[in-house]
Amino acid sequence: MKTHKTREKSFALFGAPPAFEKPLPVAQLYFPSWERYEAAMRGIFERRYYTNQGPLARQLEEQLQQFLGVKHAICVANATIGLMMAAEALNLKGKVILPAFTFVASAQSLSWCGIEPVFCDVNPLTHQMTPANLEKCLDSSVSGIMGVNLWGGTCDPAAITEFARQHALPAYFDSAHAFGCVVNKVKVGNFGSVEVFSFHATKILSATEGGCLCTNDDDLAARLRNIRSGYGAGRPVDVLKTANGRMSEAQAAIALLSLEDFPENQRNNERLRQSYEVCLNSIPGIRVVKPSGVSFSNYQYLVCEVDEKLLGFSRDVLLTLLKAENVICRRYFYPGLHRTVEYISKQQMGADLLPVTDHLCATCLQLPIGAMVTLEAVETICDIVQRAHLVSELFQSVPTQGRQ
Numbered sequence: 001m002k003t004h005k006t007r008e009k010s011f012a013l014f015g016a017p018p019a020f021e022k023p024l025p026v027a028q029l030y031f032p033s034w035e036r037y038e039a040a041m042r043g044i045f046e047r048r049y050y051t052n053q054g055p056l057a058r059q060l061e062e063q064l065q066q067f068l069g070v071k072h073a074i075c076v077a078n079a080t081i082g083l084m085m086a087a088e089a090l091n092l093k094g095k096v097i098l099p100a101f102t103f104v105a106s107a108q109s110l111s112w113c114g115i116e117p118v119f120c121d122v123n124p125l126t127h128q129m130t131p132a133n134l135e136k137c138l139d140s141s142v143s144g145i146m147g148v149n150l151w152g153g154t155c156d157p158a159a160i161t162e163f164a165r166q167h168a169l170p171a172y173f174d175s176a177h178a179f180g181c182v183v184n185k186v187k188v189g190n191f192g193s194v195e196v197f198s199f200h201a202t203k204i205l206s207a208t209e210g211g212c213l214c215t216n217d218d219d220l221a222a223r224l225r226n227i228r229s230g231y232g233a234g235r236p237v238d239v240l241k242t243a244n245g246r247m248s249e250a251q252a253a254i255a256l257l258s259l260e261d262f263p264e265n266q267r268n269n270e271r272l273r274q275s276y277e278v279c280l281n282s283i284p285g286i287r288v289v290k291p292s293g294v295s296f297s298n299y300q301y302l303v304c305e306v307d308e309k310l311l312g313f314s315r316d317v318l319l320t321l322l323k324a325e326n327v328i329c330r331r332y333f334y335p336g337l338h339r340t341v342e343y344i345s346k347q348q349m350g351a352d353l354l355p356v357t358d359h360l361c362a363t364c365l366q367l368p369i370g371a372m373v374t375l376e377a378v379e380t381i382c383d384i385v386q387r388a389h390l391v392s393e394l395f396q397s398v399p400t401q402g403r404q
């Protein structure tokens with residue numbers, strides 16, 4: 001009993017001071033140095049030019065084209081509107097297949113366009129969708145396939161595109177997790193009809209809010225530029241709907257600095273990840289998920305699977321005990337989109353048809369990685385998990401939260 005009491009004292013969940021004084025964020029959260037930010041903003045003030053495809057937005061598009069080796073990079077206000085613009089430009093109707101194991105915006109972009117998302121399952125090892133998963137969801141009202149490249153890896157976009165081609169369907173990709181990643185010497189951004197990146201603050205390339213559409217198809221690019229807005233459209237072409245998906249100069253300024261620092265931020269992620277891997281993979285019941293389908297990863301996420309039996313307590317208990325230590329982790333993604341209030345009634349196909357997604361939603365945990373995280377922080381986090389595993393009986397009756 002005595003030893004248990006002492007051990008309890010070393011966890012914030014049982015009243016000890018938290019391991020981190022301030023909450024450690026889970027996401028990339030890159031901030032350029034103040035001096036560089038100030039110089040960029042001064043330029044905007046001197047030019048008196050806030051938005052409408054200004055010089056910084058144009059420069060960012062050119063640099064992205066070069067960096068990604070893609071013909072057209074079309075910057076937008078965020079990836080969600082980028083995905084909506086893609087569905088509109090591809091003239092998608094009826095149903096579009098995508099995995100349920102993704103962020104809600106992938107499916108919401110379809111709902112906004114009056115398209116019904118049809119959710120497929122994913123591979124249990126890679127967490128990525130496969131042609132076999134897609135096959136099960138095909139019917140005559142499917143008009144396209146949205147591939148999702150997860151965790152700084154990919155769903156093998158060449159194979160997904162080939163599967164779509166065989167069924168005379170367009171394939172496009174939500175690549176919000178995969179900026180800078182490489183597949184067989186080809187940068188992500190060059191696959192399918194169009195790929196959509198997010199430059200949200202939590203992603204490796206940050207514009208605070210932002211994103212971009214990439215395509216090698218000149219006509220599609222012209223349509224997308226016209227859909228984005230009447231300003232800075234380039235070659236005018238007829239489109240039925242237009243939006244305001246423009247990226248402002250302030251967003252572009254941050255994105256340009258972030259692009260310059262991409263190599264450093266990628267290396268930082270990779271270093272942190274190596275340290276996590278060595279330590280966490282030695283703890284029974286924890287498996288760090290490898291980004292699959294890439295030869296180079298941005299390591300934007302650190303995701304692990306928790307095996308409750310081997311670890312001694314559940315993923316949700318691990319989340320609760322880390323949160324008490326001021327380590328912000330996420331059940332990413334939870335719940336699967338097929339079980340969210342937005343879509344549950346539409347999925348007539350019975351609740352249990354996506355067993356892998358259900359399993360991953362119950363066992364995956366995302367841990368902090370990115371510009372705000374140090375190697376020491378990773379060591380501290382791993383040490384907490386290791387110590388908790390050794391006294392796992394203390395954690396068995398810890399109450400956990402519901403949806404968060």
Ligand SMILES: *Cc1c(COP(=O)(O)O)cnc(C)c1O
Pocket residue numbers: 078079080081102103105106148174176177197198199200210211
């Ligand atoms: C972040 C993210 C989005 C949405 O990006 P926004 O720029 O915030 O609109 C879409 N899909 C996935 C998989 C994401 O991670």
